[in-house]
Amino acid sequence: MPQLNSNARHRVFLNTAEVASLIGISKQTILNWMNRGIIIEPQRNPVNNYRQWSEADVLRIRDMIRSGTLIRIVIANQRGGVSKTTTTHTLARLFADQGKRVLLVDTDSQGSLGQVLGLKPIRFLHEFIVNDLAFEDCIVKAHERIDVLCSNRENNKAEISLQGMTFGELAFMRLFGRVEKLYDVVLIDVAPSINILQTCAMVYTKNVLIPVAMDVLSLQGPWRVWKQRDC
Numbered sequence: 001m002p003q004l005n006s007n008a009r010h011r012v013f014l015n016t017a018e019v020a021s022l023i024g025i026s027k028q029t030i031l032n033w034m035n036r037g038i039i040i041e042p043q044r045n046p047v048n049n050y051r052q053w054s055e056a057d058v059l060r061i062r063d064m065i066r067s068g069t070l071i072r073i074v075i076a077n078q079r080g081g082v083s084k085t086t087t088t089h090t091l092a093r094l095f096a097d098q099g100k101r102v103l104l105v106d107t108d109s110q111g112s113l114g115q116v117l118g119l120k121p122i123r124f125l126h127e128f129i130v131n132d133l134a135f136e137d138c139i140v141k142a143h144e145r146i147d148v149l150c151s152n153r154e155n156n157k158a159e160i161s162l163q164g165m166t167f168g169e170l171a172f173m174r175l176f177g178r179v180e181k182l183y184d185v186v187l188i189d190v191a192p193s194i195n196i197l198q199t200c201a202m203v204y205t206k207n208v209l210i211p212v213a214m215d216v217l218s219l220q221g222p223w224r225v226w227k228q229r230d231c
């Protein structure tokens with residue numbers, strides 16, 4: 001993972017080799033796309049003449065590769081008990097019934113998703129993110145076409161690890177970018193709070209579904225999620 005200056009959090013740039021490694025394609029592919037005008041060449045660093053790719057460029061290229069093929073959604077609302085987990089679970093079943101392969105990721109330390117599905121996981125999200133355990137060892141099969149990456153109370157280890165990385169959102173994206181090719185749909189259930197895992201999930205999916213209950217406090221949650229999306 002490229003090491004970035006924490007002071008440059010919002011104006012950080014990657015070179016072409018770093019972008020290629022992050023997205024999982026070859027540098028030559030990026031150069032070919034640039035030559036063919038499929039992607040626009042970024043400015044160059046005046047000091048070392050490297051191309052300077054921004055975070056937005058990386059997301060654009062990634063989405064271009066998988067546009068129309070992979071569905072990624074985070075189900076979020078800062079308000080608790082508004083059906084985030086139930087919606088995630090129901091959508092997973094709906095997609096699986098349509099023949100799609102679904103990955104469910106629980107980022108809530110309550111671990112409700114695993115409980116609702118009656119799973120008994122022995123490996124958890126933080127072990128995939130922090131301990132770099134093999135993805136296949138961390139998932140639990142809930143259905144022929146539904147795999148689940150469960151969470152538990154030790155999620156704070158993942159939070160601390162991602163917080164310590166100056167480019168944590170892209171680290172998260174890279175981890176899931178490696179495994180998403182196994183699936184047609186990635187659904188992420190989050191905790192009823194704003195935390196780094198939720199931010200990473202929002203950057204990764206770029207699609208947020210906000211379930212609400214018909215009460216005033218529940219309806220305030222979407223505004224907070226919306227503001228976080230813009231941060």
Ligand SMILES: Nc1ncnc2c1ncn2[C@@H]1O[C@H](COP(=O)(O)OP(=O)(O)OP(=O)(O)O)[C@@H](O)[C@H]1O
Nearest residue numbers: 079080081082083084085086087108112190191192
């Ligand atoms: N459409 C629904 N109709 C009736 N009850 C529902 C519906 N959706 C969820 N529930 C119930 O509401 C409760 C809370 O749902 P759920 O756990 O999905 O909410 P949540 O937003 O994930 O909660 P948390 O913020 O604690 O993670 C559960 O008991 C669930 O069974």
Ligand SMILES: [Mg+2]
Nearest residue numbers: 084085108112
């Ligand atoms: Mg929940």
